[in-house]
Amino acid sequence: MNNYILEYYEKIQSGEIVACRRIKQQYGKLVDQINNPVEPYEFDIELATKPIEFIETFCRQAQGKNMGKPLKLDLFQKAKLQAIYGFVEKESRMRQYREVIDIRGRKNGKTTENSAISIFMQVGDGEGSAECYFIATKLDQAKKGFNEAYKMVSQSPLLSKYIKKRKTDLYFSPTYSSIQPLASDSNSLDGLNSHFVTVDELAAIKDRNIYDVMKQSTSSRDQALVSSISTNGFIRDSIYDSQYAYACDVLDGKIQDNRFLAFIYELDHRDEWLDESCWIKANPGLGTIKKFDELRSFVEKAKVDASFRPTVMVKDFNMVENSSTAWLSMEKLENKETFDIGNMEFGYGIGGFDMSETTDLTAAGVLCRRRDDENIYFASMFWLPSRTIEQRANNDKIPYDLFERQGLLRASGEFKVDMRDVLKWFVELREDYDIYIPWIGYDPWHVDDSLLEEFQGQFGKDSMIKVRQGAVTLSTPMKNLEADLDAKLINYNNNNLLKMCLANTEIKVDTNGNIAPVKGRDMRKRIDGTIALLNAYTIYLDKKNEYLNMI
Known part of the structure; x- marks a missing residue:
């Protein structure tokens, strides 16, 4: 019998197969475990190969031009199956691994593979009354794997004799075993006794309750298996x-969990999406399961279409993005550098603010530079009505109360922000830190004539500059700001509230390729800090020569 784990790892080591760091980590651990068994486990090649032989003998292709033909597994799939099923306790012969997470780019055979595994777990695993489930947020998603399993059974002369479709499941009468789709909106997930659970598209699950319930439902089985499959997604936290x-911590050795396997196919670096030789890192079925030309067409479109690029980065290469039309990737916006405003000796700064009375955050900031220092420093402050901070923290699931304790946010008014608190903050910068502010960029929304006059009284008649909130005004500043953030020239003091706003900011693109900031569909996700920064940065670009002469 072939040891596919060793074969796969050898090809990775030789460079014949290009693999990412996480896959190298996992298979390095598995090979070491084969060569140096740790009590009480050992590798059993016969048990490891059993599901492969079952699937390739009895399961049939469920769709496409090869529909009805025997299902053939790729080397990476065979290696994975041997890893799951081959390591067993010496005495009981029960499997070591009880949970696996498999993250691959879309269209790399995840659902097909797990549909076949579910049939094996129902028929070939020797478990009486085996309960096998496909779970997802919505029942329609859970039914995808279930329906593919049904098609495999229907086209198999032998399996179709014994596995029958009932109203809600596939039933194997010799062992009273079933396969069934379930979802978080199903009537009840209680009382299950799961032997095999496929968590389909883990990244689409917003509420972890369904995962926790199904994981707990395996507790009375001797060798149950939970298999989570997914591409990356746009839902964060x-x-x-x-x-x-958790998977990364296990691979890195920070967490010891000898029941958990992680197969994470992803790019090692973001710029690898432009290198065709690296695409297989996130797409192990590229060229056999997933069409190379199709992926190439997606990449070419993403190069020229900023709104499509996040989808390709997330779904084809498993990179982290914030939304389907995200402005900034996490890698671009992240900057952990900090500064002490009291020790920087900034002489002049450019202000920016975005005001809101009740629902949104009110945000303000000052952009500063120093002579012979290419970095741009941005200090910011946020406000919410005092009576709503705790309520908003609970409803939005955003720790505004913690941000207030950390000094990143201030209470203002009871139920409506007092806009003059923003003015007072700018005055504080001048009085406490000797930062003189010749210009302040602002969105005129919520700024009445009396407030405008007060600002002008403090900072000068020509200090207040309107920044119109549209693509014509903001496209060039946004593109320049993105470049400066990417180059880590924008030091925003690692302010987590501002970082949240940057991560939440999405873009709309007009027919001329101009971009403007917009909120996403989730109205809890605020972008006001981004607007404050952008307003200041827009004035900075316009007044740059004059400002640099000042400093």
Whole structure:
């Protein structure tokens, strides 16, 4: 019998197969485990190969030009199956690994593979009354894997004799075993006794409850298996992010979990999406399962279409993005450098603010530079009504109360922000830090004549400059600001509230390729800090020569 784990790893080591760091980590661990078994486990090549032989013998292609033909697994799939099923306890012969996460680019055979595995777990695993489930947020998504399993069964002369489709499941009468789709909107997930669970598109699951319930439902089985499959997604701080971080910690040795396997196919560096030789890192089925020409066409479109690029980066290469029309990637906006405004000796700064009375944040900032220093420093402050901070923290699931304690946000008014608190903050910068502000860029929304006069009284008649909020005005500043953020020239003091606003900012693109900032569909995600920064930066570009002469 072939040891596909060793074969796959050898090809990775030789460079015949290009693999990412996370895959090298996982297979390095597996090869070491084969060569140096750790009690009480050992590698059993017969048990490791059993599911492969079952699938390739009995399961049939469910769609496409090869529909009805025997299902053939790629080397990376065979290596994965041997890893899951081959490591067993010496005495009981029960499997070591009880959970696996598999992250691949879209259209790399994840659902097909797990549909076939579900049939094996129902028929070939020797488990009485095996309950096998496909789960997802919505039942329609859960049914994708279930329906593919049904098609495989229907086209198999032998399987179709014994596995029958009932109203809600596929039923194998000799062992009273079933395969069924479930979702978080199903009537009940309680009382299940799962033997095999496929968590389909983990990145689309917003509420981790369905995962937790199904994971707990395996507790009474001797060798149950939970298989999470997914591409990356646009929902952040989700069960996907949690499981991804856990998987990385296991691979890095920070967490010891000898029941958990992680197969993470992704690019090692963002710029690798432009290098065709690296595409296989996130797409292990490229050329056999996934069409190379199709991926190339997606990449070519993404090169010229900024609104399409995040989809390709996330869904084809498993890179982290914020939304389908995100302005900034996490890699671009991240800058952990900090500064102490009291020790910087800034002489002059350019202000910017974005005001809101009730719902949105009110945000303000000052952009500063120093002589012979290419960095741009941005200090910011945020405001919310005092009576709404705790409520908004609970409703929006954003720790505004913590941000207030950290000094990143201030309470203003009871139920409506007092706009003069923004003026007072700018005055503080001048009085406490000797930062003189010749210009302040602002969106005139919520700025009445009396407030405008007060600002002009403090900073000068020509200090207040309107910044119109549209693509004509903001496209060039946004593109320049993006470049400066990417180059890590914008030091925003690692302000987590501003960072959140930058991450939330999406773009709309007009027919001329001009871009403007917009909110996403989730109205809890605020972008006001981005607007304050952008307003100041727009004035900075316009007044740059004059400003640099001042400093």
